[in-house]
Amino acid sequence: MIKKIRRRFMWLATFSLFLVMIISFASLIGISYARSNSEADEILTVIVKNDGRLNLKEAKNRLGDQYNREGMFKYRYFTGMLDTSKAKTTVIDSDHIIADSLNSALSRDREVALAVRNGKLRGTIHSSHMRFRYLAKKVSKNKYFICFIDLAPLIQSTLLLVRYAMCFTIAGVLIFMVIMGLLAGKAVEPIKEAYDKQRRFITNAGHELKTPLAVISANTEMEEILGNDDEWNQSTIEQVQRMTRLIDELITVTRMSEPDELVLSPINFSEKVSESAKSFRSVLAKDGKDYEVKIEPDLYVNAESRSLLELVNILIDNAQKYCDDHGKVLVVLAKSRLNQNAVLTVSNSYRDGKNVDTKRFFERFYREDESHHHDEKKKSGFGIGLSMAQDLVCTFGGKISAHWEDGVMTFMVTLKRTR
Secondary structure: OHHHHHHHHHHHHHHHHHHHHHHHHHHHHHHHHHHHHHHHHHHHHHHHHOOOOOOHHHHHHHHOOOOOHHHHHHOOEEEEEEEOOOOEEEEEEEEEOOHHHHHHHHOOHHHHHHHHHOOOOEEEEEEOOEEEEEEEEEEEOOEEEEEEEEOOOOOHHHHHHHHHHHHHHHHHHHHHHHHHHHHHHHHOHHHHHHHHHHHHHHHHHHHHHHHHHHHHHHHHHHHHHOOOOOHHHHHHHHHHHHHHHHHHHHHHHHHHOOHHHOOOEEEEHHHHHHHHHHHOHHHHHHOOOEEEEEEOOOOEEEEOHHHHHHHHHHHHHHHHHHOOOOOEEEEEEEEOOOOOEEEEEEEEEOOOOOOOOHHHHHOOOOOOHHHHOOOHHHHHOOOOHHHHHHHHHHHOOOEEEEEEEOOEEEEEEEEEEOO
């Protein structure tokens, strides 16, 4: 359990850091990209306003003090006259752009002409893995003065930021995972101490409680020997037995909740199910209930022998307790469809299970007293068994579930097969 908490803490902390880094870098990249587009629009406005000339003074006024004379040489642009009726651009000035970029932008004449004709005088076009911003100014009917600027030099810093962000994110997460691996134990140390104290308290208290219970039981038996065998003595004996079972189950739950105490090895699941199923045959026959067992032979799983038997005992005992009068209990062990898992299903007749919350069955000390128990004899449980079953299945690396359908309550355990 402590290891599970430690791993979960590590993964949650790492995921949180990863999320923060992604959001932070994404925000920086988004801001950088938006500024590149904004800068391109400002330069286009200056060029179009000055009929194709990049005025240094006006550019500095628009872009701020960071703009200088050398900055004007980084822009790759050309100007032309767009005829929207012919969807053709006649180049006026191409001294500030290379031929490949010029031809790439002109290949989108029809797209640009359609956009300008529809009133979209500013926009972005994509061509041959290149991106351009354009700005058009109406000169006459169907005639527009237009300027295109290549965005590649402007977003170069953004692309570089993306690469650095990816490297920093991966490296940062890996370093953080190493640090968390070293320090996570310290972080969960208070939880571990509290958990260990709780376990020791339950174990010690259980052993201490057994002593007065043994004395009470012995005194009651002596009363019977002396001839005082009445209903009060019998009730005392029953309650002592009930308390003893509760203490034993609490100690067992405490022991099984820590998987490190169980040594797993390949176990013949079929033999354990068969052994457990046989032990309940006489009980079910006495209660007048139908009992059917179907076991596929030689299905091995990675588990601990005594605990695996206890798991099957819990499920079959639960089925026989809560089965309807003159109902049926069915135990089936078979391979899964892909032969990778061994699937144990234990089902019993249970007509009143329609509104029962089966998800809560595995909660410790949970009992559906109003509908899940039919008489006082069946209320002898403590709501611990199914919780123990879930702990054991998790220890074995499997899954357990419960569902009700058509008057039948079914518990299903899936464990990975092994040789």
